[in-house]
Amino acid sequence: MTRTELKTESDSSPALPLDRSPERIAGMFDAIAGRYDLLNRLLSAGFDQRWRARAVAALGLTGQALVLDLCTGTADLALSTARSARECRVIGVDFAGKMLGLAHAKVQRAGLDQRVRLVRGDAIYVPLGGGAVDAVTIAFGIRNVSKPADALRDIHRVLRPGGRLAILEFGTPRLPAVRAIYLWYFRRVLPFIGRCISRHGSAYTYLPVSVGTFWEPAVFCRVLVDTGFEDVQAIPLTFGVVYLYQATRVASDGVHTPGKQV
Numbered sequence: 001m002t003r004t005e006l007k008t009e010s011d012s013s014p015a016l017p018l019d020r021s022p023e024r025i026a027g028m029f030d031a032i033a034g035r036y037d038l039l040n041r042l043l044s045a046g047f048d049q050r051w052r053a054r055a056v057a058a059l060g061l062t063g064q065a066l067v068l069d070l071c072t073g074t075a076d077l078a079l080s081t082a083r084s085a086r087e088c089r090v091i092g093v094d095f096a097g098k099m100l101g102l103a104h105a106k107v108q109r110a111g112l113d114q115r116v117r118l119v120r121g122d123a124i125y126v127p128l129g130g131g132a133v134d135a136v137t138i139a140f141g142i143r144n145v146s147k148p149a150d151a152l153r154d155i156h157r158v159l160r161p162g163g164r165l166a167i168l169e170f171g172t173p174r175l176p177a178v179r180a181i182y183l184w185y186f187r188r189v190l191p192f193i194g195r196c197i198s199r200h201g202s203a204y205t206y207l208p209v210s211v212g213t214f215w216e217p218a219v220f221c222r223v224l225v226d227t228g229f230e231d232v233q234a235i236p237l238t239f240g241v242v243y244l245y246q247a248t249r250v251a252s253d254g255v256h257t258p259g260k261q262v
Helices: 022-043 047-059 076-084 097-109 148-158 176-198 203-212 217-227
Strands: 066-070 089-094 116-120 133-139 159-170 229-237 242-249
Touching: 022 047, 022 097, 022 176, 022 203, 047 076, 047 133, 047 159, 047 229, 047 242, 066 076, 066 148, 076 089, 076 097, 076 116, 076 133, 089 097, 097 116, 133 148, 148 159, 148 217, 176 203, 217 229, 217 242
Parallel strands: 066 089, 066 133, 089 116, 133 159
Antiparallel strands: 159 242, 229 242
16 A cells, blocks of 8 residues: 555545543543453453464564553553563553553563553653654554544654554454354443443443444555555454554655555
């Protein structure tokens, strides 16, 4: 996919018709923080850990890399990243205070508090300088950002030229039979189980709605390219239940490498 092929008629990003105000989203995640990890494992049948491992592998980390994990939540992806490379350091950023409290406890139990630093902040205004990090990750968080295109622009700002970006986000399977089963589970079973265990009335009803109103993979790839990324790929995992988006910040010489959607 070239930058020109993905350009839209308007410079504005596609609309996302759902209330994603920071206050609402942070409050929702704080309310389910105590059962968040349990529900992730249960509702994904443990696949969430495999998906995170794929995202970390996509970064190709070597040496003393500094990685930014945005929307870090309880730091599952930050910890996976730190464990993948002995000298790697990770900065986890999230705006939900209770989620960060749980993340801090997990980092300490893992003995990685010297290499994983947690900061409260907004994905649209990353509290780092330009070109500060070697790679950026986001796991199931970009769709919850009020202005995801703005977040991608700020990621581009803090990522060094040639640095890698890996984003995990939910999708919808393409195969009709798999799609039908998945949508039944995602819209009927998952909200019921999530509501019973989390004891939150709307968090797991919000989940399928937020996925349904988020960008399709081709649109997301287009926004990434328009934001200044190259070698953009959308890789379906587990029949397309999840997509791994990989991209590289355009090098300072402005040379682009074609990307593709898989």
